[in-house]
Amino acid sequence: MRDHFELRDADAMGRIGSLSVPRAGVTVETPALLPVVNPNIQTIEPARLSEEFGADILITNSYIIRKTEELNERALTEGLHEMLGFDGAIMTDSGSFQLAEYGEIDVTTEEILAFQRDIGSDIATPVDIPTPPDVSREQAEEELGVTAEALADAEAFDAGDSEMLLNAPVQGSTYPDLRERAGRQAAETDLDVFPVGAVVPLMNAYRYDDMVEAVLAAKRGLGPAAPVHLFGAGHPMMFALAAACGCDLFDSAAYALMARDGRYLTVRGTEQFEDLDYFPCSCAVCTEHTPDDLRGMDHRAREDLLAEHNLHVSFAEIRRVKQAIRSGNLLELVEVRARGHPAMLDGYRALLDGASDLEREDPVSKGAFFYTSHESARRPEVLRHRERLARLDVPDRVLLTEDGEPNDHDYDAVWRVVPPFGPFPKSLSDTYPLTAEVPERVDTAAQRAAAEGVAELAEAHPEASLTLSHDGWPAHVLEAVPESVTVETLPKAREREE
Ligand SMILES: [Zn+2]
Numbered sequence: 346m347r348d349h350f351e352l353r354d355a356d357a358m359g360r361i362g363s364l365s366v367p368r369a370g371v372t373v374e375t376p377a378l379l380p381v382v383n384p385n386i387q388t389i390e391p392a393r394l395s396e397e398f399g400a401d402i403l404i405t406n407s408y409i410i411r412k413t414e415e416l417n418e419r420a421l422t423e424g425l426h427e428m429l430g431f432d433g434a435i436m437t438d439s440g441s442f443q444l445a446e447y448g449e450i451d452v453t454t455e456e457i458l459a460f461q462r463d464i465g466s467d468i469a470t471p472v473d474i475p476t477p478p479d480v481s482r483e484q485a486e487e488e489l490g491v492t493a494e495a496l497a498d499a500e501a502f503d504a505g506d507s508e509m510l511l512n513a514p515v516q517g518s519t520y521p522d523l524r525e526r527a528g529r530q531a532a533e534t535d536l537d538v539f540p541v542g543a544v545v546p547l548m549n550a551y552r553y554d555d556m557v558e559a560v561l562a563a564k565r566g567l568g569p570a571a572p573v574h575l576f577g578a579g580h581p582m583m584f585a586l587a588a589a590c591g592c593d594l595f596d597s598a599a600y601a602l603m604a605r606d607g608r609y610l611t612v613r614g615t616e617q618f619e620d621l622d623y624f625p626c627s628c629a630v631c632t633e634h635t636p637d638d639l640r641g642m643d644h645r646a647r648e649d650l651l652a653e654h655n656l657h658v659s660f661a662e663i664r665r666v667k668q669a670i671r672s673g674n675l676l677e678l679v680e681v682r683a684r685g686h687p688a689m690l691d692g693y694r695a696l697l698d699g700a701s702d703l704e705r706e707d708p709v710s711k712g713a714f715f716y717t718s719h720e721s722a723r724r725p726e727v728l729r730h731r732e733r734l735a736r737l738d739v740p741d742r743v744l745l746t747e748d749g750e751p752n753d754h755d756y757d758a759v760w761r762v763v764p765p766f767g768p769f770p771k772s773l774s775d776t777y778p779l780t781a782e783v784p785e786r787v788d789t790a791a792q793r794a795a796a797e798g799v800a801e802l803a804e805a806h807p808e809a810s811l812t813l814s815h816d817g818w819p820a821h822v823l824e825a826v827p828e829s830v831t832v833e834t835l836p837k838a839r840e841r842e843e
Pocket of ligand 1: 624632
């Protein structure tokens, strides 16, 4: 465990943690959203970010400050906190983004870290290379080598007694093995916070599945103890998904950039403000104004109000994600968000492809499992139950039934079968996740998962004689049940068919 980061509640790979930022004298509860403050254009003043929105950390760009003569001077004499008028923690970026945009920058890691230290940054960033998606493997590996040197320079950097924390970016483009290796190497340093970098092009292209794969790979290398920043992730519709992958910090430039383009953020996606007749939100902006009011305003006033709304909806979603982690229903929230856009559904499905990663960190017991879509059949809890089946003691002759225990039988035991989990003995019926709420009109994905559970039990216990009594499962579901299991249809299912 890194001593400045403590983990408390967990759900899926999501967690509530606290990040101590000693130089600022601030402890940031995670997941946290860092509004991006452009030192040249302050859409919403930093003091308001903390007072009205509850931001206790923000991010700004030290490269721009260093390049801009007036800001450079003020930052060095007044310090960053005084200059921005913000008492919370301030993270600074290094110019890596400009490097990626323009091909070169005129500063080394050592120089930019020294500048960040001198202006009073609380969390500083070296000059890494944000390798974009889909480049050749050679390029990704070569640039990862340069990023590794930047991390080594950052490790060697003398922050004096400033207590400034340091970022260790994790790159690797769209190569999961490189992301994993980069994560492992970053975790081996004594650096402090771990941004997963260069995922913005993936998010802009709605490639949420590739984003999830990049994050899960980086997390495999980083391990659970590292605080992870999903760098450039500012759209509220993906906070739940990213938090479920184990991301702790997000930063939003989107609230201001989108407002400039007349875009209105919601947890289900982005709306063009011009298309709206109603505001589907209860923040101060949306309750005090109608879209028509805003249309009557000058451009600047409208942009400011849209930015305020965008930020409100973003912070509200962060709080919702935290409460979901606390209540143990983060995956239910992810399922809801996955319905907002097909690309989000791809992202959720990619997360479920990594169910074994999730299963390692998902708490054994939570509130209640709600089966709300056929993707629920692939949740880590289902996987874990299936693995548990292999370890259970099984009597010689067992009836596995979707119905109650028959009045008259000569089995040694009667076990319930509940889609999507499959069979389990009575002794487990009050334990999570077998207390799940499953719809009456069960779908074939849940039945299929239950059939696979029966198969798991049969394979792990070939000596047991198993009979499955199912409630009218179709042939393609029953295909998953091995021939060694006797299969019969419940009388009530037979009656329904007649
Ligand atoms: Zn609003």
